[in-house]
Amino acid sequence: xxxxxxxxLPKLPREAAKRLELLRNSNQYNLERxxxxxxxxxxxxxxxxxxxxxxxxxxxxxxxxxxxxxxKVEQQYHTANKxxxxxxxxxxSSKEPEELVKSKELxxxxxxxxxxxxxxxxxxxLMVRLFAKVIDRVSDAVAExxxxxxxxxxxxxxxxxxxxxxxxxxxxPQLGVYEPLSPDAVMPLDMTPEEMEHIQHTELAYNVMRDLxxxxxxxxxxxxxxxxxxxxxxxxxxxxxxxKERILRMAACNRIVRSFRSSHFTEELQAHxxxxxxxxxxxxxxxxxxxxxxxxxxxxxxxLPETCPAKTVTDTAGESxxxxxxxxxxxxxxxxxxxxxxxDAAQADVQEPKEQPAERAxxxxxxxxxxxxxxxRQNRVKQDVADADSEGAEASGELEGICVVCIEKSALFVMHxxxxxxxxxxCRRKAVAKELKESGKTQxxxxxxxxxxxxxxxxTKVRCPICREESVAVAQKxxxxxxxx
Numbered sequence: 001x002x003x004x005x006x007x008x009l010p011k012l013p014r015e016a017a018k019r020l021e022l023l024r025n026s027n028q029y030n031l032e033r034x035x036x037x038x039x040x041x042x043x044x045x046x047x048x049x050x051x052x053x054x055x056x057x058x059x060x061x062x063x064x065x066x067x068x069x070x071x072k073v074e075q076q077y078h079t080a081n082k083x084x085x086x087x088x089x090x091x092x093s094s095k096e097p098e099e100l101v102k103s104k105e106l107x108x109x110x111x112x113x114x115x116x117x118x119x120x121x122x123x124x125x126l127m128v129r130l131f132a133k134v135i136d137r138v139s140d141a142v143a144e145x146x147x148x149x150x151x152x153x154x155x156x157x158x159x160x161x162x163x164x165x166x167x168x169x170x171x172x173p174q175l176g177v178y179e180p181l182s183p184d185a186v187m188p189l190d191m192t193p194e195e196m197e198h199i200q201h202t203e204l205a206y207n208v209m210r211d212l213x214x215x216x217x218x219x220x221x222x223x224x225x226x227x228x229x230x231x232x233x234x235x236x237x238x239x240x241x242x243x244k245e246r247i248l249r250m251a252a253c254n255r256i257v258r259s260f261r262s263s264h265f266t267e268e269l270q271a272h273x274x275x276x277x278x279x280x281x282x283x284x285x286x287x288x289x290x291x292x293x294x295x296x297x298x299x300x301x302x303x304l305p306e307t308c309p310a311k312t313v314t315d316t317a318g319e320s321x322x323x324x325x326x327x328x329x330x331x332x333x334x335x336x337x338x339x340x341x342x343x344d345a346a347q348a349d350v351q352e353p354k355e356q357p358a359e360r361a362x363x364x365x366x367x368x369x370x371x372x373x374x375x376x377r378q379n380r381v382k383q384d385v386a387d388a389d390s391e392g393a394e395a396s397g398e399l400e401g402i403c404v405v406c407i408e409k410s411a412l413f414v415m416h417x418x419x420x421x422x423x424x425x426x427c428r429r430k431a432v433a434k435e436l437k438e439s440g441k442t443q444x445x446x447x448x449x450x451x452x453x454x455x456x457x458x459x460t461k462v463r464c465p466i467c468r469e470e471s472v473a474v475a476q477k478x479x480x481x482x483x484x485x
Contacts, residue, residue, distance in 0.1 A: 003049050003050035003051065003052045004050045004051060004052075004141060004145075005046060005047070005050040005051070006046055006050070006051055006134075006137050006138055006141050006242070007137075007141075007241070007242060008137050008241040008242065008468070009043060009046060009133075009134055009137055010130050010133045010134070011043065012036065012039065012040065012130075013126070013438075015439070015440045016036060016123065016126060019032065019036070019119070019123075020033065020036040020037075020040070023036075030116060030120065031069060031072055031073055031076060031120040031123075032116070032119045032120045032123045034069065035066070035069060035120075035123045035124060035127050036123065038062055038065050038066075039062065039127060039130065039131075042055065042062050042134075051138065056135075056138065062131060062134075063131065066124070066127060066128070066131070069124065070124065073117075073120050073121055073124050076116075076117045076120060077117040077118070077120070077121050079117075080110070080113040080114040080116070080117040081114060081117075083110050083113065084107075084110040084111065084113075084114050087103070087106045087107050087110040088107070090103050090106065091103035091104065091106070091107055122440075137241065137242065140241065140242045140243040140244070141242045143243065143244040144242045144243060144244055144246065144247045146244075147244050147247050147248065171267070171271050172271060172275060173220075173268060173271045173272050173275050173284045174268060174271070175219075175220065175268060175289070176219075176220075176284060176285050176286050176289030176290075176291075177219060177220045177221045177272060177283040177284055177285050178219045178220075178221055178283075178285060178289070178291040178292060178304065179219055179220075179289045179290055179291065179292070180216040180217065180218065180219060180290065180292050181213055181216075181218050181219065181220070181223075181265055181268075182213075182264065183213060183214045183215075183216060184213075184214075184264060185213050185218070185263060185264045185265040186209060186210040186213040186214075186218070186259075186263050186264075186265065187210075187259045187262050187263045187264070188210060188259065189203060189206060189207070189255055189256070189259050190255065190258065190259060191203075191255065198248050199252070200248060200249055200252035202230065202233055202249070202252050202253060202256055203252050203255065203256060205226070205229070205299045205301065206226075206256050206259070206260075208297065208299055208302070209222070209223070209226055209302065212292075212295070212302065216292070217292050217293055217295070218292065218302075219291070219292045219304075220265070220268060220269060220272050221283065221304060221305075222292075222295070222301070222302045222304070223265060223269055224269070224272070225301045225302065226301050226302070227260070227269075228301075229301040230253065230256060230257070230260070232482070233249075233253055234253060236484070237249055237250055237253060239418065239467045239469070240467065241467075241468065272284055292304075403422070403423055403424035403427050404422055404423075404465050404466070405422075405423065405424075405427035405430075405431070405465070406424060406426070406427055408424075409424035409425075409426070409427075410424060411423060411424055412424060412425060412475060412476055413425070413428050413473040413474065413475055413476065414473065414474055414475075414476050414479040414483055415464045415469070415471050415472075415473055416471040416472050416473070416474050416479070417464075417469050417470070417471035418464050418466070418467050418469045418471065418484070419479070419481050419482050419483055419484050420464050420466045420467065420484050421476065421483050421484065422464060422465060422466070422473065423473055426449070428457065428473050429449035429450070429452055429457065430449045431462045431473070432449075432452055432456060432457055432460045432462060432473075433447055433448065433449040433452060435460055435461070435462045435463075436452075436456065436460060457473075458472060458474070459472065460472065
């Protein structure tokens with residue numbers, strides 16, 4: 001392959017970088033420094049001109065140079081241990097004071113040689129682990145390039161590169177924030193048959209939004225929530241490392257952005273945003289405007305807020321979808337006292353014109369009274385909330401996830417920096433114990449997961465298995481940010 005810059009290559013750990021700096025300052029060139037220098041040269045070459053096949057498998061590649069260094073490391077280690085054993089026997093047989101002094105100096109020099117050999121062996125083990133990660137990054141980059149050949153270039157050039165500013169002059173909204181949009185307001189996704197085989201989760205959500213729009217069950221509030229969800233997807237893509245899945249998600253995101261910006265609701269969407277900024281009110285919600293029914297599906301971004309009750313729209317009555325300017329108040333906000341009146345007005349529109357006044361009064365009274373079904377539903381909701389509050393701290397949480405390590409138990413710990421829901425309690429202990437062992441400190445060489453205290457668990461940073469960002473793993477109930485499963 002030609003020279004390609006591979007992003008996300010692992011750098012030297014902090015302890016190894018300090019050792020390299022110490023060896024450079026002391027002008028000492030040994031096997032340990034040679035391995036660190038070779039790896040640093042590979043990283044520097046990748047930053048400047050990228051990596052090629054010769055950097056991975058050629059005669060001057062990192063892999064080839066490590067193969068030549070390995071027997072030297074093994075020989076140095078065995079030789080140093082043998083010389084130390086001989087020095088111990090000499091020191092034990094020395095009786096004269098002069099011989100004891102010489103034997104002590106010999107032991108000191110041999111101990112330094114053994115320590116140097118141990119550092120070299122440790123550096124070689126580190127290089128093997130780092131190069132394995134390099135190979136994974138390169139293979140992901142190659143897979144991404146292969147997938148990119150079958151996708152149109154404009155879909156993978158950037159993430160959400162379309163202009164998000166409105167190109168038309170602002171106007172006041174014509175529909176309420178919960179009023180249904182026209183059936184043709186959402187444009188279909190422009191996809192080829194090959195792209196249909198790799199449809200992503202975000203594209204499924206977009207198709208659900210279009211289906212809701214065709215059935216007159218989509219409003220501007222749901223469109224705003226879908227837009228916020230796509231912005232989060234864009235942030236997640238910027239954190240992802242190169243892989244086949246990333247390039248497919250990037251292409252799907254750009255397809256959605258292009259179809260989203262070309263839909264017919266964009267002018268109304270910008271009008272609602274501008275109205276919300278200029279009037280300092282959360283939403284534009286006229287009193288007599290109809291509302292879309294409540295969404296019940298697998299995509300939470302289409303669920304309406306709990307403070308906004310949903311009202312079913314009658315498709316057979318065309319007048320119920322029209323906006324009535326005379327019923328809109330000055331602030332455009334539906335008050336708590338005005339909502340029952342608006343409900344009566346909407347019901348009066350769909351009733352027959354020859355209804356008697358007594359029947360109309362009786363129907364209005366019944367509409368204001370809570371039905372038996374509503375009471376049962378409220379009781380069930382209260383019972384569900386009580387049951388959720390009574391659950392244990394480890395089993396409760398806003399989001400449910402599975403531990404990405406054992407893929408068996410529930411994930412209860414969130415990475416503090418990236419927000420990924422990752423570990424169960426046992427796997428979190430194992431990850432922290434492994435990180436402490438790799439730190440190189442003597443007191444952590446033989447540590448076991450069950451021996452860790454809460455202090456080590458709460459302060460030790462580990463790498464997120466998803467985005468590779470280092471942070472501490474905190475309990476989900478103590479995490480206040482956005483949680484990703």
